[in-house]
Amino acid sequence: MPLALGRGRKANPEGRMALREHLREFRNRIIKCAIAIVVGAVAGFFLYNPLFSQLIQPIMNVAERDGRLASINFDGVASSFDLMVQTSLFLGLLVSSPVWLYQMWAFITPGLKDKERRIALAFMAVSVPLFIGGVYMAWLVLPNAVQALLGFTPEGGSNVITAQLYLTFVMRLLLAFGIAFLLPVVLFGLNLVGVLKGRQILKSWRVTVLLVCVLGAMAAPGPDIMSMFYLIVPLLFFFFLATGLCLLNDKRRERRSAKREAETEAAADTATSADDLENL
Template identity: 40%
Template sequence: MPLVEHLRELRNRLAKGLLAIAAVTVVALVYSEDLMVFLTKSVPKCAEGTMGDGGNCAVVSFNTLIAPFSTTIQVSLVAGLVVASPVWLYQLWAFIAPGLHKQEKKYTYAFVGAAVPLFAAGAYLAYLILPISVKVLISLTPEGSANILSLADVLDFTLRMVLVFGLAFELPLVLVMLNLTGVLSGRRMARWWRGVIMGVFVFGAIITPTTDPIGMLALAGPITVLYLAAVGFSLLNDKRRRRNNPDAELGDDEASHLDLTPEAVGQVEAVSAARALPEQATGESDGARSHRLNGYDDIT
């Protein structure tokens, strides 16, 4: 298609994606209160009519006049983006897919098919860990003080944890895709295992603000298992690639090994090959046929 047609198609697909997001956002506005209760369920609430004392519970509140409106819009818009993601992701894919080769499409289907459940597993794990993290954080409040939390801050913390856990679970998938495209070999990934596991546990300790190792192990443990699975898959894929093409892993400035073993060519094979040529199928004897072809001798 010409450039104008591409731009027109892009405009139409963006309009369809935005329309789906807007429709779901409007529906989410109706159930915004239920969504806020669901997202703040990790916070231990104080008894009704009390402000609480110390770090046993917290009160979720709006700190500014415009906070109820802005928070409702934020929650509804996030719900619209998440729930309508199949629609706008399909529109994005439909715009890009015609320019991809068959092999690239196959890799894309595999990547999306694995990325969605991995992200969902990470988000679900984050939601399970959230109550522990919140309880540890508010337990640091000294006696005589009360925890009055802004609802916007609670929602930001919840969404940040969900996104971080979900994206962290995509790390092994990215490594597998780099291996499939030939950028990263399984042997190199295997040599990095000590540093990667150490980094994963440090990352888990930083991103889960708890004083106990439960949160760190809950994040670092599954990622470590997924990383080792990615290394195993990459090693098997490298072995398959070498078996199918021994020169696949050579660099641009490397030459493949040449097979210089001489092969004997028998006289019988030469005569049979000569007889197989239709232009030599004449009534001449074998000796004459070997010196003449289409009426010309070898020198001519």
């Protein structure tokens, strides 16, 4: 079992602890995560009204621009309160993400070897800003995406959108962009464990560029062509950066494999001395 951080690895180099202590540490870290999420949710509760005004502004813009009915509908007595609670919890998860990510890291890392800890820490350090950057990019994309989707409404039609469905759409958009920005980290991680080769990723670059360009054209945060490039360039940069790192890692792995084979062949060609035979 992983060793608690306070114990130190010198006193217990194998990083072992009793099951009861392991469960107690897990419970304490869960409690810390829950407290951080609750504090973040309380902050989200106070931010709910200005945030909700920003979320529904694209719908209000459609109503003003096209002169038709477009509004958010609360279809129950308690639905507005439920929406406030869900939005506050979602904001709490985002705001407290550094805390609960650290608690996960602190719980796992004592049981890892030095090299594994360095790799895991590097992945954590890269994943958090990439995910937050993807969420921020989705926030910029949201107004244009809403206006584009509502633009398919036939003439004479109206858009009375259920608040719960709209919130679900916004959350999925934010998470989708956050996960999309994590894709390079996932690709490099699969390459590190030997599941995916850099050449395999490089072969799909044409399809990747096409999909990213289509996404940028549909979800660009502005009507001008520069807004599309603001979205396309980061995604393509991260993709090709991950591809380059995977290719370098493949070369390094091939060199180490060739070196081990050469050492094995050299050892096999060396004759066994008479003393070694006598000892055997």
